[in-house]
Amino acid sequence: MSHTAHIRSHRKPRRSASKIAMRAGVAGGVLSTLAVAGAAGSASAAEPVTQTLELPTLTADMATQVAQSADATQQAAANYQLQAERDAAAAKAAKQAKADLAEAKKKAEAKKKAAEETARKAAAERATRSSERTTLSAAASADTSVSTSTSSSTATGSAAAVVSFVKSQVGKPYVLGASGSSAYDCSSLVQAAFKQVGISLPRVSQDQSTAGTQVGLSNLQPGDILYWGSAGSAYHVAVYVGDGMFVGAQNPSTGVAEKPLSYDPPTGAVRVL
Known part of the structure; x- marks a missing residue:
């Protein structure tokens, strides 16, 4: 027996063919991926890509909502204005009605006083005439x-x-x-x-x-x-x-x-x- 028979070899043991093939495949895939990425990067560097986001439905909905909100605000303002005008008209009508009532009362009072004065004068006149008639009758009887x-x-x-x-x-x-x-x-x-x-x-x-x-x-x-x-x-x-x-x-x-x-x-x- 050789005196080196029990000494381990300093060389690494050989890997199996299957493992080597697997690693080669993985490496190849990685290299392929890198190659594709590099190509894409080169293309990207050569010509910039513009991306457009089209949101037609979202934009139309937002416009409609904004328009509806504006209409609602305008309608609310119109309603407030109309209510204010109605309140002002009602206040003015109430004030005028109060003034008319006061004027009517004043006129009625004046007419009442005038009627009372007319009645007083008529009564005084009747009394005077009655007195004169009595005097005339007495005078006629006394001196026919x-x-x-x-x-x-x-x-x-x-x-x-x-x-x-x-x-x-x-x-x-x-x-x-x-x-x-x-x-x-x-x-x-x-x-x-x-x-x-x-x-x-x-x-x-x-x-x-x-x-x-x-x-x-x-x-x-x-x-x-x-x-x-x-x-x-x-x-x-x-x-x-x-x-x-x-x-x-x-x-x-x-x-x-x-x-x-x-x-x-x-x-x-x-x-x-």
Whole structure:
């Protein structure tokens, strides 16, 4: 036996063919991969590749959502504005209604006061007329000779002419504002009668009731002007013609008529002649 028979060889043991082949294959694959990668890298370096991301659906959806959001915002703003306008209109209407109500109350109060004043004056006038009637009645009872002695048959001169004129107009119609000769109202008849004797009287009853000297109803003479109401604010006039009678343009239903003093007792009289 050789003295080296038990000494291990310093050479590595041989690998099996299969392992070598496997490693060769792996190495070859790696080299191939590196080669492909290198080629791709070279191509990449030679010509840059541009990649485009197309997102048509996502972009359209986002645009729609943005538009819808804008529409909603605009609609909300319009609604707020409309509501503000309605609130302002309601406030203005409420303010106007309050002012109208206050004005209506003010007018109603004024009308009420006017009606009360009219009623008060009417009552005072009725009381005055009633008092004058009582006085006239008492005077007529106490001195019946007055009316007898002042009959139209005893009127002379201007008084007779005035009495004659008014009696000649009896039967003609009463028309408010008329001044003769086919129609009269109360004051125009008196004015026309005194014009016959050259006396110019005012046109209206109020002024005619103060045109002469005030006389008592118990001392009447033909040609005296009778008035109804108070002196200076009379609402009717006529001419005393004697015998307790007067002639006046009374109203549309009676026209110019001759009536007794008892028909509608006057409240006063003035003497112009």
